Amino acid sequence: MSVRVQIPTPLRPSAGDQAIVEVTATKVGDALNHLIEIHPAMGGKLFDNGKLRRFVNIYVNDEDIRYLDMLDTAIKDGDEVAIIPAVAGG
Amino acid sequence: MSASFVKGMKCRVCGTTYPVSPNNFCTDDFGPLEIDYDYHSITEAISRSKIEMRTWNMWRYREFMPLDNDPTVGLHSGGTPLIKANRLGKALGIEDLYLKNDAVNFPTLSFKDRVVAVALSKAKEFGLKTVGCASTGNLANSVAANAASAGLESYIFVPADLEKAKILGTSVYGAKVLGVQGTYDEVNRLCTQVAFKHGWGFVNINLRPFYAEGSKTMGFEIAEQLGWKTPDQVVSPMAGGALIGKVHKAFQEAYKCGLLEKEPTTRFFGAQASGCNPITDAVKNNRDQHKPVKKPNTICKSLAIGDPADGYFASRLIRDSGGWGEDVTDDEICEGMLMLAEYEGVFAETAGGTTLAVARKLLQQGKLSPHGKTVLLITGNGLKTQDAITSHVEPPTHIAATLDAFEAVRESLGDFTPLAKTQFKTQLVGV
Numbered sequence: 317m318s319v320r321v322q323i324p325t326p327l328r329p330s331a332g333d334q335a336i337v338e339v340t341a342t343k344v345g346d347a348l349n350h351l352i353e354i355h356p357a358m359g360g361k362l363f364d365n366g367k368l369r370r371f372v373n374i375y376v377n378d379e380d381i382r383y384l385d386m387l388d389t390a391i392k393d394g395d396e397v398a399i400i401p402a403v404a405g406g
Numbered sequence: 407m408s409a410s411f412v413k414g415m416k417c418r419v420c421g422t423t424y425p426v427s428p429n430n431f432c433t434d435d436f437g438p439l440e441i442d443y444d445y446h447s448i449t450e451a452i453s454r455s456k457i458e459m460r461t462w463n464m465w466r467y468r469e470f471m472p473l474d475n476d477p478t479v480g481l482h483s484g485g486t487p488l489i490k491a492n493r494l495g496k497a498l499g500i501e502d503l504y505l506k507n508d509a510v511n512f513p514t515l516s517f518k519d520r521v522v523a524v525a526l527s528k529a530k531e532f533g534l535k536t537v538g539c540a541s542t543g544n545l546a547n548s549v550a551a552n553a554a555s556a557g558l559e560s561y562i563f564v565p566a567d568l569e570k571a572k573i574l575g576t577s578v579y580g581a582k583v584l585g586v587q588g589t590y591d592e593v594n595r596l597c598t599q600v601a602f603k604h605g606w607g608f609v610n611i612n613l614r615p616f617y618a619e620g621s622k623t624m625g626f627e628i629a630e631q632l633g634w635k636t637p638d639q640v641v642s643p644m645a646g647g648a649l650i651g652k653v654h655k656a657f658q659e660a661y662k663c664g665l666l667e668k669e670p671t672t673r674f675f676g677a678q679a680s681g682c683n684p685i686t687d688a689v690k691n692n693r694d695q696h697k698p699v700k701k702p703n704t705i706c707k708s709l710a711i712g713d714p715a716d717g718y719f720a721s722r723l724i725r726d727s728g729g730w731g732e733d734v735t736d737d738e739i740c741e742g743m744l745m746l747a748e749y750e751g752v753f754a755e756t757a758g759g760t761t762l763a764v765a766r767k768l769l770q771q772g773k774l775s776p777h778g779k780t781v782l783l784i785t786g787n788g789l790k791t792q793d794a795i796t797s798h799v800e801p802p803t804h805i806a807a808t809l810d811a812f813e814a815v816r817e818s819l820g821d822f823t824p825l826a827k828t829q830f831k832t833q834l835v836g837v
Binding site: 322324325326327329330360361364369370371372373375378380382383398400401402403404405406 | 419429430431433434435436437438540590591592594595596597598599602603608610611614645646647648695698700711713714715716718
């Protein structure tokens with residue numbers, strides 16, 4: 317399944333200066349792993365000892381994965397996965 | 407102001423430093439960025455007497471604000487009253503009770519006027535022409551008003567189901583108002599995407615490190631109003647959870663820079679509505695990380711943030727300071743609003759009712775002490791949330807314009823009693 321991963325602007329230097337990275341995966345976790353395979357610099361930013369970092373939120377088609385199945389959330393062709401910093405608002 | 411006391415920005419998680427820029431998060435681990443000050447130089451530059459000579463508004467603490475030059479927006483914000491609430495204190499059984507009343511802040515009647523003054527002054531320093539925010543209402547009002555006076559274009563994103571008064575109080579300033587179908591958290595996520603895509607200055611997103619510092623002035627004012635002493639207890643409403651932390655930070659900075667003699671030992675208590683209580687839930691269940699609330703359901707819309715950005719830091723501060731967190735029902739919130747109005751003549755919005763009702767609950771639980779100086783943070787004005795309280799207030803008695811008509815109804819109006827009409831009717835849950 318080909319999905320698009322949105323990279324937040326300040327992180328684009330670690331993702332080949334791209335706003336969107338196309339990856340192949342059936343679950344959100346695999347999509348992020350594929351992203352890291354393509355752009356290894358993203359690995360330590362997103363994960364700490366295999367755990368998604370505290371201040372990063374992941375959305376599938378604008379729905380927060382914490383309300384879905386976290387990294388096991390299923391994704392299908394054409395889905396959009398967004399990486400969004402959590403420290404906003406209030 | 408001749409010099410800036412800002413060294414740069416620093417990640418609150420890993421400590422990585424960054425030059426000042428419109429960005430809110432660390433590109434190593436997504437941790438929040440915070441302003442890094444040169445406290446040594448601030449200590450040399452200020453003193454109590456120097457501050458006391460300045461105009462009574464938030465900018466008398468300008469050295470602690472993250473600007474390079476004199477402020478240009480929100481020059482009259484802050485400087486709100488600290489009310490000694492004797493009648494309310496007696497009714498509740500709190501010995502030495504104060505209300506920090508930001509319901510009368512300028513220009514838009516909430517504590518958000520402080521943060522927006524800093525954020526938009528900084529936006530102008532950055533040369534930004536378009537600003538915006540994700541808001542539950544008070545911030546919307548303040549960004550719209552201050553942007554109008556500063557000649558900036560503003561895009562304001564709010565949940566579409568917000569109180570009418572808060573939407574009107576935004577549109578009136580000529581802002582572009584977007585009522586987003588969704589919760590505040592969805593609005594916030596959308597705004598993060600918009601802010602970075604367009605490079606605009608969203609006060610609580612990419613300008614958040616600067617914006618949040620404005621809340622410290624509420625803490626500096628409290629300390630100064632108490633005679634350069636910090637209170638024993640503070641009860642703060644929590645939405646994103648930043649205010650409580652910034653008041654604590656202000657007390658620490660005031661001590662560090664020689665404005666206080668005694669090291670602050672204030673205990674911090676957090677207040678939320680039961681229909682949206684991610685932070686108090688984390689405190690009560692001793693969880694490090696809050697569980698986000700997907701669909702907040704409370705009349706207290708200004709606190710209806712299900713996934714608070716500072717939830718982790720707020721719950722940690724509450725526990726570390728020896729305080730506690732509680733949440734209250736919508737009925738208790740209304741009673742709290744009425745008690746503030748009837749005992750102290752303060753018409754606060756729903757968040758104020760929440761804070762008072764939580765203080766009462768914590769007192770009955772024995773978590774909040776009846777002794778020592780206790781300050782409740784009143785952050786917004788009741789005129790903006792009239793819908794919530796309308797059915798709880800008696801309508802006026804209509805009479806003919808004759809003396810006879812007045813005498814005929816006078817007895818039914820009842821005798822004056824120093825006790826407020828409203829007594830807490832709700833049974834306390836979980837006490």
